[in-house]
Amino acid sequence: MSQVRVRFAPSPTGPLHIGGVRTALFNHLFAKKHGGVNILRIEDTDQTRFVPGAEEYIVESLKWVGIEFDEGVHVGGPYGPYRQSDRKSMYRQYADMLIEKGHAYFAFDTPEELDEMRERLKAGGMSAQYDAVSRMGMKNSLTLPADEVAKKLANGDAYVIRAKMPRKEEIRFEDLIRGWVSFNSSQLDDKVLMKGDGMPTYHLANVVDDHLMKITHVIRGEEWLPSAPLHVMLYRFFGWEDTMPKFSHLPLILKPEGNGKLSKRDGDRLGFPVFPLQWKDPATGEISSGYKESGYEPDGVANMLALLGWHPSDNREIFSMSELVEAFTIEKISKNGAKFDIDKAKWFNHQYLMAKDNKAIAQELQAGIEAKSWNFDLEYCTKVVALMKEKVSFAKEILTAGSFFFEKPTLFDEKVVQKKWNHTIASQLVDFAKEIENLTEFKAAELETTFKTFAESKQVNPGQLMQPLRLAVSGQAGGPPIFEMLELLGKTTVVERIEWAQKNLVSVSQ
RNA sequence: GGCCCGUUCGUCUAUCGGUUAGGACAAGCGGUUUUCAUCCGCUAAAGAGGGGUUCGACUCCCCUACGGGCUACCA
Numbered sequence: 001m002s003q004v005r006v007r008f009a010p011s012p013t014g015p016l017h018i019g020g021v022r023t024a025l026f027n028h029l030f031a032k033k034h035g036g037v038n039i040l041r042i043e044d045t046d047q048t049r050f051v052p053g054a055e056e057y058i059v060e061s062l063k064w065v066g067i068e069f070d071e072g073v074h075v076g077g078p079y080g081p082y083r084q085s086d087r088k089s090m091y092r093q094y095a096d097m098l099i100e101k102g103h104a105y106f107a108f109d110t111p112e113e114l115d116e117m118r119e120r121l122k123a124g125g126m127s128a129q130y131d132a133v134s135r136m137g138m139k140n141s142l143t144l145p146a147d148e149v150a151k152k153l154a155n156g157d158a159y160v161i162r163a164k165m166p167r168k169e170e171i172r173f174e175d176l177i178r179g180w181v182s183f184n185s186s187q188l189d190d191k192v193l194m195k196g197d198g199m200p201t202y203h204l205a206n207v208v209d210d211h212l213m214k215i216t217h218v219i220r221g222e223e224w225l226p227s228a229p230l231h232v233m234l235y236r237f238f239g240w241e242d243t244m245p246k247f248s249h250l251p252l253i254l255k256p257e258g259n260g261k262l263s264k265r266d267g268d269r270l271g272f273p274v275f276p277l278q279w280k281d282p283a284t285g286e287i288s289s290g291y292k293e294s295g296y297e298p299d300g301v302a303n304m305l306a307l308l309g310w311h312p313s314d315n316r317e318i319f320s321m322s323e324l325v326e327a328f329t330i331e332k333i334s335k336n337g338a339k340f341d342i343d344k345a346k347w348f349n350h351q352y353l354m355a356k357d358n359k360a361i362a363q364e365l366q367a368g369i370e371a372k373s374w375n376f377d378l379e380y381c382t383k384v385v386a387l388m389k390e391k392v393s394f395a396k397e398i399l400t401a402g403s404f405f406f407e408k409p410t411l412f413d414e415k416v417v418q419k420k421w422n423h424t425i426a427s428q429l430v431d432f433a434k435e436i437e438n439l440t441e442f443k444a445a446e447l448e449t450t451f452k453t454f455a456e457s458k459q460v461n462p463g464q465l466m467q468p469l470r471l472a473v474s475g476q477a478g479g480p481p482i483f484e485m486l487e488l489l490g491k492t493t494v495v496e497r498i499e500w501a502q503k504n505l506v507s508v509s510q
Numbered sequence: 511g512g513c514c515c516g517u518u519c520g521u522c523u524a525u526c527g528g529u530u531a532g533g534a535c536a537a538g539c540g541g542u543u544u545u546c547a548u549c550c551g552c553u554a555a556a557g558a559g560g561g562g563u564u565c566g567a568c569u570c571c572c573c574u575a576c577g578g579g580c581u582a583c584c585a
Contacts, residue, residue, distance in 0.1 A: 011585045046584055111583080127512055129581075160583050178515070187513050187581095195583040202585050226514060226580040251516080252578070259577065304522095307534090311523055315533040334523075336516050337578060344522065344535045350548090390548045401547080416545090452544095463544040470545060478546025 004036025012054035015279035029328040040072030061276035091200040103237040107140040129189035132167040161194035183229040295394035300352035374406040387480035409475025444483035472501035
Protein backbone atom coordinates (compact mmCIF):
# COMPACT_ATOMS: atom_id res chain seq x y z
CA MET A 1 0.00 0.00 0.00
CA SER A 2 1.24 3.47 -0.82
CA GLN A 3 1.71 5.92 2.01
CA VAL A 4 -1.42 6.55 4.01
CA ARG A 5 -2.74 10.08 3.60
CA VAL A 6 -5.86 11.17 5.45
CA ARG A 7 -7.52 14.48 5.93
CA PHE A 8 -9.80 16.15 8.40
CA ALA A 9 -11.92 18.63 6.48
CA PRO A 10 -14.14 20.82 8.62
CA SER A 11 -15.92 23.89 7.42
CA PRO A 12 -15.30 27.05 9.39
CA THR A 13 -18.93 27.81 10.14
CA GLY A 14 -18.54 27.96 13.90
CA PRO A 15 -16.92 26.09 16.75
CA LEU A 16 -15.84 22.52 16.18
CA HIS A 17 -18.25 20.15 17.81
CA ILE A 18 -16.99 17.26 19.90
CA GLY A 19 -18.07 14.79 17.20
CA GLY A 20 -15.83 16.63 14.78
CA VAL A 21 -12.99 16.38 17.25
CA ARG A 22 -13.51 12.64 17.38
CA THR A 23 -13.45 12.41 13.59
CA ALA A 24 -10.20 14.35 13.61
CA LEU A 25 -8.87 12.06 16.33
CA PHE A 26 -9.66 8.90 14.37
CA ASN A 27 -7.94 10.34 11.32
CA HIS A 28 -4.94 11.21 13.43
CA LEU A 29 -4.78 7.77 15.04
CA PHE A 30 -5.07 6.05 11.70
CA ALA A 31 -2.36 8.18 10.14
CA LYS A 32 0.02 7.70 13.03
CA LYS A 33 -0.66 4.00 13.18
CA HIS A 34 0.40 3.60 9.58
CA GLY A 35 3.19 6.13 9.54
CA GLY A 36 1.02 8.23 7.28
CA VAL A 37 0.23 11.87 6.78
CA ASN A 38 -2.59 13.72 8.49
CA ILE A 39 -3.91 16.79 6.69
CA LEU A 40 -6.10 19.65 7.83
CA ARG A 41 -8.11 21.07 4.98
CA ILE A 42 -10.59 23.87 5.41
CA GLU A 43 -13.79 23.44 3.42
CA ASP A 44 -15.05 26.96 3.12
CA THR A 45 -16.85 26.77 -0.20
CA ASP A 46 -19.94 28.33 1.30
CA GLN A 47 -18.98 31.94 1.64
CA THR A 48 -22.29 32.86 3.17
CA ARG A 49 -21.61 30.67 6.17
CA PHE A 50 -18.15 31.93 6.91
CA VAL A 51 -17.65 32.72 10.57
CA PRO A 52 -14.63 34.76 11.58
CA GLY A 53 -12.36 33.01 14.02
CA ALA A 54 -13.72 29.56 13.34
CA GLU A 55 -10.66 28.35 11.47
CA GLU A 56 -8.33 29.47 14.24
CA TYR A 57 -10.65 27.87 16.73
CA ILE A 58 -10.46 24.55 14.90
CA VAL A 59 -6.68 24.58 14.83
CA GLU A 60 -6.39 25.50 18.49
CA SER A 61 -8.97 22.97 19.60
CA LEU A 62 -7.31 20.08 17.87
CA LYS A 63 -3.95 21.13 19.17
CA TRP A 64 -5.38 21.19 22.66
CA VAL A 65 -6.50 17.54 22.52
CA GLY A 66 -3.16 16.50 21.09
CA ILE A 67 -4.02 16.11 17.43
CA GLU A 68 -1.23 17.09 15.09
CA PHE A 69 -1.18 17.66 11.38
CA ASP A 70 1.62 17.08 8.94
CA GLU A 71 0.08 19.28 6.29
CA GLY A 72 -2.65 21.86 6.46
CA VAL A 73 -3.79 25.46 6.41
CA HIS A 74 -1.72 26.33 9.44
CA VAL A 75 1.45 24.42 8.56
CA GLY A 76 1.47 24.38 4.77
CA GLY A 77 2.70 21.43 2.75
CA PRO A 78 3.40 20.23 -0.78
CA TYR A 79 -0.24 19.91 -1.82
CA GLY A 80 -1.45 23.35 -0.81
CA PRO A 81 -3.19 25.57 -0.59
CA TYR A 82 -5.27 23.79 2.04
CA ARG A 83 -8.16 26.21 2.15
CA GLN A 84 -10.74 25.63 -0.56
CA SER A 85 -11.47 29.30 -1.05
CA ASP A 86 -7.78 29.66 -1.92
CA ARG A 87 -8.15 26.85 -4.43
CA LYS A 88 -11.16 28.41 -6.11
CA SER A 89 -9.53 28.80 -9.51
CA MET A 90 -8.65 25.11 -9.67
CA TYR A 91 -12.14 23.67 -9.66
CA ARG A 92 -13.69 25.09 -12.78
CA GLN A 93 -11.46 23.11 -15.14
CA TYR A 94 -12.62 19.89 -13.52
CA ALA A 95 -16.26 20.85 -13.90
CA ASP A 96 -15.56 21.66 -17.55
CA MET A 97 -13.87 18.29 -17.95
CA LEU A 98 -17.05 16.64 -16.76
CA ILE A 99 -19.16 18.68 -19.16
CA GLU A 100 -16.92 17.68 -22.05
CA LYS A 101 -17.26 14.05 -21.10
CA GLY A 102 -21.03 14.45 -20.91
CA HIS A 103 -21.18 13.83 -17.17
CA ALA A 104 -22.27 17.32 -16.23
CA TYR A 105 -24.30 20.15 -17.71
CA PHE A 106 -25.25 23.80 -17.31
CA ALA A 107 -28.53 24.57 -15.60
CA PHE A 108 -30.20 27.97 -15.76
CA ASP A 109 -33.22 27.42 -13.56
CA THR A 110 -34.07 30.11 -11.05
CA PRO A 111 -34.73 29.28 -7.41
CA GLU A 112 -38.42 29.94 -8.08
CA GLU A 113 -38.47 27.49 -10.95
CA LEU A 114 -36.78 24.90 -8.80
CA ASP A 115 -39.35 25.36 -6.06
CA GLU A 116 -42.12 25.09 -8.61
CA MET A 117 -40.66 21.86 -9.95
CA ARG A 118 -40.44 20.38 -6.49
CA GLU A 119 -43.99 21.38 -5.66
CA ARG A 120 -45.27 19.88 -8.85
CA LEU A 121 -43.43 16.60 -8.40
CA LYS A 122 -44.47 16.32 -4.79
CA ALA A 123 -48.09 16.91 -5.73
CA GLY A 124 -47.79 14.15 -8.28
CA GLY A 125 -46.40 11.79 -5.67
CA MET A 126 -42.98 11.69 -7.28
CA SER A 127 -39.70 12.24 -5.56
CA ALA A 128 -39.09 15.96 -5.71
CA GLN A 129 -35.63 16.13 -7.09
CA TYR A 130 -33.68 17.38 -10.05
CA ASP A 131 -32.82 14.03 -11.55
CA ALA A 132 -32.60 11.97 -14.71
CA VAL A 133 -36.34 12.26 -15.20
CA SER A 134 -37.16 15.79 -14.12
CA ARG A 135 -34.17 17.47 -15.74
CA MET A 136 -35.74 17.04 -19.14
CA GLY A 137 -38.45 19.49 -18.14
CA MET A 138 -36.03 22.10 -16.87
CA LYS A 139 -33.92 24.82 -18.39
CA ASN A 140 -30.48 23.39 -18.95
CA SER A 141 -27.94 22.61 -21.61
CA LEU A 142 -29.55 19.21 -22.10
CA THR A 143 -32.94 20.66 -23.03
CA LEU A 144 -32.08 24.01 -24.57
CA PRO A 145 -30.73 24.37 -28.11
CA ALA A 146 -26.96 24.70 -28.24
CA ASP A 147 -27.03 28.23 -29.61
CA GLU A 148 -29.31 29.41 -26.84
CA VAL A 149 -27.05 27.88 -24.23
CA ALA A 150 -24.08 29.62 -25.82
CA LYS A 151 -25.98 32.90 -25.84
CA LYS A 152 -26.93 32.59 -22.16
CA LEU A 153 -23.38 31.83 -21.20
CA ALA A 154 -22.08 34.73 -23.26
CA ASN A 155 -24.69 37.02 -21.70
CA GLY A 156 -23.49 36.10 -18.28
CA ASP A 157 -26.85 34.64 -17.28
CA ALA A 158 -26.82 32.94 -13.90
CA TYR A 159 -26.19 29.22 -14.04
CA VAL A 160 -24.89 26.28 -12.09
CA ILE A 161 -23.18 23.11 -13.27
CA ARG A 162 -24.91 19.92 -12.31
CA ALA A 163 -23.73 16.33 -12.30
CA LYS A 164 -25.59 14.19 -14.81
CA MET A 165 -26.44 11.12 -12.83
CA PRO A 166 -27.16 7.98 -14.86
CA ARG A 167 -30.81 6.99 -14.91
CA LYS A 168 -30.45 3.56 -13.43
CA GLU A 169 -27.15 2.27 -12.30
CA GLU A 170 -26.01 0.29 -9.30
CA ILE A 171 -23.35 2.07 -7.28
CA ARG A 172 -21.51 -0.08 -4.80
CA PHE A 173 -18.56 0.67 -2.62
CA GLU A 174 -16.92 -0.94 0.32
CA ASP A 175 -17.02 0.99 3.54
CA LEU A 176 -14.28 -0.15 5.90
CA ILE A 177 -16.65 -0.01 8.84
CA ARG A 178 -19.92 -1.11 7.26
CA GLY A 179 -18.91 -3.42 4.50
CA TRP A 180 -20.48 -3.20 1.06
CA VAL A 181 -23.03 -0.45 0.70
CA SER A 182 -25.09 -0.10 -2.42
CA PHE A 183 -27.29 2.56 -3.91
CA ASN A 184 -29.13 2.95 -7.14
CA SER A 185 -28.45 6.07 -9.15
CA SER A 186 -32.17 6.38 -9.83
CA GLN A 187 -32.50 7.59 -6.25
CA LEU A 188 -29.79 10.18 -6.65
CA ASP A 189 -30.31 13.68 -7.92
CA ASP A 190 -28.22 15.83 -10.22
CA LYS A 191 -26.27 17.56 -7.50
CA VAL A 192 -24.92 21.01 -8.13
CA LEU A 193 -21.18 20.88 -8.67
CA MET A 194 -20.43 24.53 -9.39
CA LYS A 195 -22.56 27.17 -7.75
CA GLY A 196 -23.75 30.43 -9.19
CA ASP A 197 -21.04 32.33 -7.36
CA GLY A 198 -18.32 30.38 -9.11
CA MET A 199 -17.47 28.30 -6.09
CA PRO A 200 -17.65 24.53 -6.20
CA THR A 201 -19.96 22.70 -3.83
CA TYR A 202 -18.56 20.42 -1.19
CA HIS A 203 -19.13 17.43 -3.44
CA LEU A 204 -16.94 18.60 -6.29
CA ALA A 205 -14.32 20.21 -4.11
CA ASN A 206 -13.83 17.29 -1.79
CA VAL A 207 -13.45 14.80 -4.63
CA VAL A 208 -11.07 17.00 -6.59
CA ASP A 209 -9.03 17.87 -3.52
CA ASP A 210 -8.87 14.35 -2.21
CA HIS A 211 -7.62 13.25 -5.58
CA LEU A 212 -5.11 16.06 -5.93
CA MET A 213 -3.90 15.62 -2.37
CA LYS A 214 -3.54 11.89 -2.92
CA ILE A 215 -5.84 11.00 -0.05
CA THR A 216 -5.91 7.24 0.52
CA HIS A 217 -8.61 7.00 3.20
CA VAL A 218 -11.62 9.17 3.83
CA ILE A 219 -12.72 8.89 7.45
CA ARG A 220 -15.75 11.06 8.11
CA GLY A 221 -19.08 11.13 9.89
CA GLU A 222 -22.03 8.98 8.96
CA GLU A 223 -23.96 12.02 7.81
CA TRP A 224 -21.88 11.77 4.64
CA LEU A 225 -22.90 8.26 3.81
CA PRO A 226 -25.85 9.28 1.62
CA SER A 227 -23.63 11.43 -0.56
CA ALA A 228 -20.87 8.87 -0.83
CA PRO A 229 -22.38 7.29 -3.98
CA LEU A 230 -22.30 10.70 -5.66
CA HIS A 231 -18.63 10.96 -4.78
CA VAL A 232 -17.97 7.48 -6.08
CA MET A 233 -19.74 8.46 -9.32
CA LEU A 234 -17.56 11.54 -9.61
CA TYR A 235 -14.40 9.45 -9.27
CA ARG A 236 -15.80 7.26 -12.00
CA PHE A 237 -16.65 10.25 -14.21
CA PHE A 238 -13.17 11.64 -13.81
CA GLY A 239 -11.60 8.28 -14.49
CA TRP A 240 -9.97 8.24 -11.07
CA GLU A 241 -11.55 5.08 -9.78
CA ASP A 242 -8.23 3.28 -9.50
CA THR A 243 -6.95 5.71 -6.92
CA MET A 244 -10.23 6.39 -5.21
CA PRO A 245 -9.76 6.59 -1.43
CA LYS A 246 -11.26 3.96 0.83
CA PHE A 247 -14.27 5.20 2.76
CA SER A 248 -15.07 4.84 6.43
CA HIS A 249 -18.22 6.41 7.79
CA LEU A 250 -18.10 6.91 11.52
CA PRO A 251 -21.14 6.35 13.73
CA LEU A 252 -22.65 9.53 15.15
CA ILE A 253 -22.40 10.78 18.69
CA LEU A 254 -25.93 10.99 20.06
CA LYS A 255 -27.60 13.04 22.76
CA PRO A 256 -27.26 11.46 26.21
CA GLU A 257 -30.94 11.55 27.07
CA GLY A 258 -32.86 10.51 24.11
CA ASN A 259 -32.42 10.59 20.47
CA GLY A 260 -30.81 12.48 17.71
CA LYS A 261 -27.28 13.53 17.19
CA LEU A 262 -25.58 15.64 19.74
CA SER A 263 -25.92 19.22 18.74
CA LYS A 264 -24.63 22.61 19.67
CA ARG A 265 -27.63 23.40 21.81
CA ASP A 266 -27.52 20.20 23.87
CA GLY A 267 -24.38 20.99 25.77
CA ASP A 268 -25.26 23.90 27.93
CA ARG A 269 -28.83 22.77 28.19
CA LEU A 270 -27.73 19.47 29.72
CA GLY A 271 -24.88 20.90 31.69
CA PHE A 272 -21.78 19.74 29.85
CA PRO A 273 -19.67 21.13 27.05
CA VAL A 274 -20.02 19.98 23.46
CA PHE A 275 -17.08 22.05 22.32
CA PRO A 276 -13.41 21.52 23.07
CA LEU A 277 -12.76 25.19 23.75
CA GLN A 278 -15.07 27.92 24.86
CA TRP A 279 -16.61 29.75 21.95
CA LYS A 280 -18.04 33.20 21.75
CA ASP A 281 -20.33 33.70 18.82
CA PRO A 282 -19.01 36.79 17.05
CA ALA A 283 -22.46 37.75 15.84
CA THR A 284 -24.57 37.27 18.95
CA GLY A 285 -21.94 37.33 21.65
CA GLU A 286 -23.41 34.12 22.99
CA ILE A 287 -20.91 31.96 24.85
CA SER A 288 -20.76 28.18 24.64
CA SER A 289 -18.70 26.40 27.22
CA GLY A 290 -15.67 24.30 26.38
CA TYR A 291 -13.97 21.28 27.85
CA LYS A 292 -10.79 23.18 28.46
CA GLU A 293 -12.44 25.96 30.42
CA SER A 294 -14.58 23.47 32.30
CA GLY A 295 -11.40 21.97 33.64
CA TYR A 296 -11.00 18.81 31.60
CA GLU A 297 -7.57 17.35 31.04
CA PRO A 298 -6.94 17.22 27.28
CA ASP A 299 -5.50 13.69 27.22
CA GLY A 300 -8.49 12.49 29.22
CA VAL A 301 -10.84 14.04 26.69
CA ALA A 302 -8.97 12.34 23.85
CA ASN A 303 -9.17 9.03 25.70
CA MET A 304 -12.88 9.41 26.37
CA LEU A 305 -13.60 10.41 22.79
CA ALA A 306 -11.60 7.54 21.35
CA LEU A 307 -13.69 5.05 23.29
CA LEU A 308 -16.91 6.55 22.02
CA GLY A 309 -17.51 4.30 19.05
CA TRP A 310 -14.27 2.40 19.15
CA HIS A 311 -12.75 -0.21 21.41
CA PRO A 312 -10.03 -2.81 21.04
CA SER A 313 -10.98 -6.29 22.21
CA ASP A 314 -9.42 -6.09 25.63
CA ASN A 315 -10.67 -4.66 28.90
CA ARG A 316 -8.53 -1.58 29.04
CA GLU A 317 -10.08 1.83 29.56
CA ILE A 318 -7.11 4.12 30.00
CA PHE A 319 -5.06 4.83 26.91
CA SER A 320 -2.37 7.38 26.35
CA MET A 321 -2.28 8.88 22.88
CA SER A 322 0.53 6.55 21.86
CA GLU A 323 -1.35 3.57 23.25
CA LEU A 324 -4.37 4.64 21.23
CA VAL A 325 -2.25 4.82 18.12
CA GLU A 326 -0.83 1.40 18.86
CA ALA A 327 -4.24 -0.22 19.38
CA PHE A 328 -6.22 1.60 16.73
CA THR A 329 -7.80 -0.17 13.80
CA ILE A 330 -10.71 0.98 11.68
CA GLU A 331 -12.25 -2.47 11.83
CA LYS A 332 -12.79 -2.03 15.56
CA ILE A 333 -14.95 1.02 15.09
CA SER A 334 -18.54 0.18 15.89
CA LYS A 335 -21.36 0.74 13.46
CA ASN A 336 -23.98 2.12 15.78
CA GLY A 337 -24.27 5.60 17.19
CA ALA A 338 -23.05 6.24 20.72
CA LYS A 339 -24.84 8.25 23.35
CA PHE A 340 -22.63 10.69 25.06
CA ASP A 341 -22.09 9.92 28.76
CA ILE A 342 -21.02 12.85 30.89
CA ASP A 343 -20.42 10.71 33.99
CA LYS A 344 -17.89 8.68 32.16
CA ALA A 345 -16.21 11.82 30.91
CA LYS A 346 -15.85 12.97 34.50
CA TRP A 347 -14.52 9.61 35.55
CA PHE A 348 -11.90 9.75 32.85
CA ASN A 349 -10.91 13.17 34.02
CA HIS A 350 -10.46 11.94 37.55
CA GLN A 351 -8.24 9.14 36.34
CA TYR A 352 -6.05 11.58 34.47
CA LEU A 353 -5.97 13.96 37.38
CA MET A 354 -4.79 11.19 39.71
CA ALA A 355 -2.03 10.27 37.32
CA LYS A 356 -0.89 13.84 36.83
CA ASP A 357 2.07 15.39 38.58
CA ASN A 358 1.02 17.38 41.65
CA LYS A 359 3.38 20.21 40.99
CA ALA A 360 2.13 20.56 37.42
CA ILE A 361 -1.43 20.75 38.69
CA ALA A 362 -0.40 23.30 41.29
CA GLN A 363 1.23 25.39 38.63
CA GLU A 364 -1.90 25.36 36.53
CA LEU A 365 -3.88 26.43 39.55
CA GLN A 366 -1.68 29.48 40.15
CA ALA A 367 -3.79 31.83 38.06
CA GLY A 368 -6.90 30.87 40.01
CA ILE A 369 -5.07 31.28 43.30
CA GLU A 370 -3.82 34.71 42.35
CA ALA A 371 -7.28 35.72 41.24
CA LYS A 372 -8.45 35.07 44.79
CA SER A 373 -5.54 37.10 46.15
CA TRP A 374 -4.32 34.09 48.05
CA ASN A 375 -0.65 34.19 48.74
CA PHE A 376 0.99 30.79 49.00
CA ASP A 377 4.12 29.36 47.48
CA LEU A 378 4.16 26.57 44.96
CA GLU A 379 5.42 24.03 47.47
CA TYR A 380 2.43 24.59 49.72
CA CYS A 381 0.02 24.46 46.77
CA THR A 382 1.58 21.23 45.59
CA LYS A 383 0.91 19.69 48.99
CA VAL A 384 -2.68 20.88 48.86
CA VAL A 385 -3.04 19.24 45.47
CA ALA A 386 -1.58 16.01 46.81
CA LEU A 387 -4.20 15.91 49.54
CA MET A 388 -7.15 17.14 47.54
CA LYS A 389 -6.93 15.70 44.08
CA GLU A 390 -8.36 12.32 44.89
CA LYS A 391 -11.45 14.03 46.18
CA VAL A 392 -12.35 15.91 43.03
CA SER A 393 -13.12 15.34 39.37
CA PHE A 394 -11.50 18.53 38.18
CA ALA A 395 -8.32 20.25 39.24
CA LYS A 396 -10.04 23.57 39.69
CA GLU A 397 -12.37 22.06 42.27
CA ILE A 398 -9.36 21.87 44.55
CA LEU A 399 -9.68 25.59 44.98
CA THR A 400 -13.31 25.42 45.95
CA ALA A 401 -13.50 22.14 47.85
CA GLY A 402 -10.14 22.90 49.43
CA SER A 403 -10.53 26.65 49.90
CA PHE A 404 -9.90 26.21 53.63
CA PHE A 405 -6.28 25.51 52.81
CA PHE A 406 -6.02 29.07 51.62
CA GLU A 407 -8.37 31.03 53.82
CA LYS A 408 -10.34 30.75 56.98
CA PRO A 409 -13.63 28.95 56.33
CA THR A 410 -16.63 31.21 56.38
CA LEU A 411 -19.28 28.61 55.71
CA PHE A 412 -19.76 25.71 58.07
CA ASP A 413 -21.64 22.57 57.15
CA GLU A 414 -24.98 23.13 58.83
CA LYS A 415 -25.79 19.49 59.26
CA VAL A 416 -22.61 18.77 61.11
CA VAL A 417 -22.96 21.88 63.24
CA GLN A 418 -26.43 20.83 64.31
CA LYS A 419 -25.57 17.21 64.86
CA LYS A 420 -22.12 17.25 66.32
CA TRP A 421 -21.29 20.66 67.68
CA ASN A 422 -21.93 21.79 71.24
CA HIS A 423 -20.28 23.67 74.09
CA THR A 424 -18.70 20.60 75.63
CA ILE A 425 -17.16 19.50 72.37
CA ALA A 426 -16.01 23.01 71.63
CA SER A 427 -14.21 23.41 74.93
CA GLN A 428 -12.70 19.97 74.60
CA LEU A 429 -11.32 20.99 71.21
CA VAL A 430 -9.84 24.09 72.75
CA ASP A 431 -8.13 21.89 75.30
CA PHE A 432 -6.84 19.80 72.45
CA ALA A 433 -5.57 22.93 70.76
CA LYS A 434 -3.60 23.79 73.89
CA GLU A 435 -2.01 20.39 73.84
CA ILE A 436 -0.91 20.51 70.27
CA GLU A 437 0.56 23.92 70.81
CA ASN A 438 3.24 22.16 72.83
CA LEU A 439 4.09 19.77 70.03
CA THR A 440 7.57 20.26 68.69
CA GLU A 441 6.86 18.11 65.66
CA PHE A 442 3.59 19.25 64.11
CA LYS A 443 3.25 16.14 61.98
CA ALA A 444 0.33 13.89 61.10
CA ALA A 445 1.62 10.94 63.10
CA GLU A 446 2.23 12.99 66.26
CA LEU A 447 -1.09 14.70 65.86
CA GLU A 448 -2.86 11.43 65.58
CA THR A 449 -1.32 9.92 68.72
CA THR A 450 -1.85 13.14 70.61
CA PHE A 451 -5.45 13.20 69.50
CA LYS A 452 -6.05 9.63 70.55
CA THR A 453 -4.51 9.95 73.98
CA PHE A 454 -6.35 13.21 74.42
CA ALA A 455 -9.68 11.59 73.60
CA GLU A 456 -8.86 8.78 75.96
CA SER A 457 -8.07 11.18 78.76
CA LYS A 458 -11.39 12.90 78.23
CA GLN A 459 -13.06 9.54 78.02
CA VAL A 460 -14.71 10.26 74.69
CA ASN A 461 -14.82 8.23 71.56
CA PRO A 462 -12.28 9.74 69.12
CA GLY A 463 -14.91 9.60 66.42
CA GLN A 464 -17.16 11.97 68.35
CA LEU A 465 -14.45 14.55 68.39
CA MET A 466 -13.01 14.04 64.96
CA GLN A 467 -15.75 15.46 62.86
CA PRO A 468 -16.16 18.56 65.00
CA LEU A 469 -12.41 19.06 64.73
CA ARG A 470 -12.63 18.85 60.96
CA LEU A 471 -15.60 21.16 61.01
CA ALA A 472 -13.83 23.78 63.10
CA VAL A 473 -10.77 23.74 60.89
CA SER A 474 -12.29 23.31 57.42
CA GLY A 475 -15.96 24.04 57.80
CA GLN A 476 -16.73 20.79 56.03
CA ALA A 477 -18.00 17.35 56.81
CA GLY A 478 -15.47 15.57 54.68
CA GLY A 479 -12.13 16.10 53.08
CA PRO A 480 -8.64 14.71 52.98
CA PRO A 481 -7.21 12.60 55.83
CA ILE A 482 -7.59 14.86 58.83
CA PHE A 483 -4.17 14.70 60.46
CA GLU A 484 -2.36 15.28 57.21
CA MET A 485 -4.68 18.16 56.65
CA LEU A 486 -3.82 19.64 60.06
CA GLU A 487 -0.14 19.17 59.46
CA LEU A 488 -0.27 21.08 56.22
CA LEU A 489 -2.38 23.85 57.69
CA GLY A 490 0.17 24.36 60.45
CA LYS A 491 0.01 24.82 64.17
CA THR A 492 -0.90 28.48 64.30
CA THR A 493 -3.75 28.21 61.82
CA VAL A 494 -5.22 25.11 63.40
CA VAL A 495 -5.16 26.54 66.91
CA GLU A 496 -6.59 29.85 65.75
CA ARG A 497 -9.44 28.21 63.92
CA ILE A 498 -10.35 25.98 66.83
CA GLU A 499 -10.45 28.98 69.13
CA TRP A 500 -12.47 30.98 66.66
CA ALA A 501 -14.98 28.16 66.27
CA GLN A 502 -15.36 27.78 70.01
CA LYS A 503 -16.31 31.44 70.27
CA ASN A 504 -18.42 31.78 67.17
CA LEU A 505 -19.91 28.48 66.12
CA VAL A 506 -23.32 27.92 67.63
CA SER A 507 -25.69 25.06 67.25
CA VAL A 508 -29.34 26.00 67.59
CA SER A 509 -30.04 22.68 69.23
CA GLN A 510 -28.08 23.79 72.28
C1' G B 511 -42.83 10.18 2.19
C1' G B 512 -38.20 8.20 -0.33
C1' C B 513 -33.15 6.35 0.13
C1' C B 514 -29.35 4.62 3.33
C1' C B 515 -27.27 3.01 8.05
C1' G B 516 -27.99 0.79 12.63
C1' U B 517 -30.22 -2.47 17.09
C1' U B 518 -25.89 -6.96 23.40
C1' C B 519 -26.91 -4.69 30.79
C1' G B 520 -29.71 2.41 32.18
C1' U B 521 -24.87 4.12 29.28
C1' C B 522 -20.02 2.97 26.45
C1' U B 523 -18.72 -1.69 24.82
C1' A B 524 -16.24 -7.29 24.33
C1' U B 525 -17.84 -11.72 21.69
C1' C B 526 -15.86 -12.26 14.70
C1' G B 527 -21.34 -20.26 15.07
C1' G B 528 -20.30 -23.79 20.55
C1' U B 529 -18.74 -18.67 26.65
C1' U B 530 -21.57 -19.41 33.54
C1' A B 531 -22.45 -13.52 27.38
C1' G B 532 -16.76 -10.38 29.81
C1' G B 533 -15.15 -5.24 31.23
C1' A B 534 -16.01 0.01 32.36
C1' C B 535 -19.34 4.22 33.91
C1' A B 536 -23.68 4.93 36.63
C1' A B 537 -26.82 2.35 40.52
C1' G B 538 -27.54 -0.60 45.10
C1' C B 539 -25.22 -2.99 49.27
C1' G B 540 -21.01 -3.75 52.42
C1' G B 541 -15.96 -2.59 54.08
C1' U B 542 -11.69 0.72 54.90
C1' U B 543 -10.52 5.67 56.05
C1' U B 544 -12.98 6.15 64.05
C1' U B 545 -15.37 11.93 59.11
C1' C B 546 -15.91 11.92 53.40
C1' A B 547 -16.33 12.95 47.54
C1' U B 548 -11.40 8.82 47.16
C1' C B 549 -10.25 3.61 47.62
C1' C B 550 -11.61 -1.81 48.02
C1' G B 551 -15.25 -5.79 47.77
C1' C B 552 -19.96 -7.64 46.46
C1' U B 553 -24.82 -7.43 43.96
C1' A B 554 -28.28 -6.34 40.35
C1' A B 555 -28.40 -5.49 35.15
C1' A B 556 -28.39 -7.26 28.20
C1' G B 557 -28.64 -10.26 22.86
C1' A B 558 -35.89 -5.70 19.95
C1' G B 559 -39.75 -9.35 17.87
C1' G B 560 -40.74 -13.19 14.27
C1' G B 561 -39.10 -16.50 10.66
C1' G B 562 -35.23 -19.26 8.39
C1' U B 563 -29.83 -21.66 7.59
C1' U B 564 -27.21 -25.06 10.99
C1' C B 565 -25.90 -30.64 15.02
C1' G B 566 -25.65 -25.70 17.31
C1' A B 567 -26.94 -18.91 16.57
C1' C B 568 -25.97 -12.71 20.04
C1' U B 569 -22.98 -13.96 15.87
C1' C B 570 -25.16 -15.67 8.90
C1' C B 571 -29.96 -14.60 5.74
C1' C B 572 -35.10 -12.54 5.38
C1' C B 573 -39.31 -9.84 7.36
C1' U B 574 -41.32 -6.58 11.07
C1' A B 575 -40.67 -3.01 14.81
C1' C B 576 -37.84 0.75 16.71
C1' G B 577 -33.75 4.35 16.46
C1' G B 578 -30.67 7.42 13.49
C1' G B 579 -28.76 9.98 9.10
C1' C B 580 -29.64 12.20 4.40
C1' U B 581 -33.21 14.21 1.17
C1' A B 582 -30.28 22.87 -0.64
C1' C B 583 -26.69 26.84 -5.64
C1' C B 584 -24.92 23.87 3.48
C1' A B 585 -21.09 21.31 4.73
